[in-house]
Amino acid sequence: MTSSVVVHPDPDVLVESVAARLAIRIADAQAARGLACVALTGGRVAARIHRALRDSPMRHAIDWSAVEFWWGDERFLPSGDPDRNETQAREALLDHLPVDPARVHPMPASDGEDGDDPEAGAARYAAALADSAGHSGDPVPRFDVVMLGVGEDAHVASVFPGQPAVYEERSVVAVRGAPKPPPVRVTLTFDAINNAEEVWLVASGGAKADAVALALSGAGPRQAPAAGVAGTGHTRWLLDRAAAAALPSRFRSLRR
Numbered sequence: 264m265t266s267s268v269v270v271h272p273d274p275d276v277l278v279e280s281v282a283a284r285l286a287i288r289i290a291d292a293q294a295a296r297g298l299a300c301v302a303l304t305g306g307r308v309a310a311r312i313h314r315a316l317r318d319s320p321m322r323h324a325i326d327w328s329a330v331e332f333w334w335g336d337e338r339f340l341p342s343g344d345p346d347r348n349e350t351q352a353r354e355a356l357l358d359h360l361p362v363d364p365a366r367v368h369p370m371p372a373s374d375g376e377d378g379d380d381p382e383a384g385a386a387r388y389a390a391a392l393a394d395s396a397g398h399s400g401d402p403v404p405r406f407d408v409v410m411l412g413v414g415e416d417a418h419v420a421s422v423f424p425g426q427p428a429v430y431e432e433r434s435v436v437a438v439r440g441a442p443k444p445p446p447v448r449v450t451l452t453f454d455a456i457n458n459a460e461e462v463w464l465v466a467s468g469g470a471k472a473d474a475v476a477l478a479l480s481g482a483g484p485r486q487a488p489a490a491g492v493a494g495t496g497h498t499r500w501l502l503d504r505a506a507a508a509a510l511p512s513r514f515r516s517l518r519r
């Protein structure tokens with residue numbers, strides 16, 4: 264397992280570069296196995312990446328009907344709520360591409376089959392992931408890539424420092440009392456995320472600098488959840504210069 268840190272000169276280059284990487288990652292997975300499997304995330308940088316991919320000529324490199332879309336976390340709100348990560352991803356990306364609706368697997372909504380019961384919704388999502396993993400014996404499929412944003416407090420997905428999700432062994436759990444609104448969420452846990460071939464942590468802006476530095480300085484995953492995720496093949500930190508500003512000295516050459 265390897266890891267790398269790439270520092271881009273500004274947020275625009277970061278966003279375009281991650282969108283291009285995602286297109287290539289999906290196209291390579293399809294060339295190797297026919298079907299690609301990705302987990303999307305929420306937040307501002309993810310929304311920008313989704314729009315950049317939608318608008319990129321590289322979108323034509325992908326057979327969109329052969330991509331399985333899962334989510335790393337979701338804000339537990341009614342279906343169609345503009346603050347749901349699903350709504351953002353659909354509006355920015357999925358609604359504009361010939362995806363197979365049966366391969367799009369949004370996390371549960373608060374007005375869905377289980378009603379306003381995030382624990383039941385999390386269990387349902389865990390069962391769907393296990394079903395997709397088939398006979399592999401894994402609780403979740405082998406994602407080609409799980410894309411994650413990074414919070415100012417070093418959270419990833421909806422795994423927040425010190426909260427019960429950092430101790431979880433189930434693949435998907437409900438989160439209550441999240442410090443980032445809305446307070447009720449559903450998230451993949453470390454074990455589920457870490458079943459990915461590649462995990463990407465994308466961070467933009469100076470407000471993320473301390474969290475990025477903490478996670479890359481040997482902090483524990485319960486204190487800095489971003490330190491608790493890793494791909495089985497590769498972990499990529501994809502940063503702009505401001506987010507990389509506080510990196511420890513061994514990364515100094517990257518910061519210029």
Ligand SMILES: O=C(O)[C@H](O)[C@@H](O)[C@H](O)[C@H](O)COP(=O)(O)O
Binds near residue numbers: 309336412414415
């Ligand atoms: O639902 C969410 O908000 C997330 O999935 C969360 O983990 C997000 O990715 C980070 O907080 C970064 O968000 P920004 O890119 O907006 O800073």
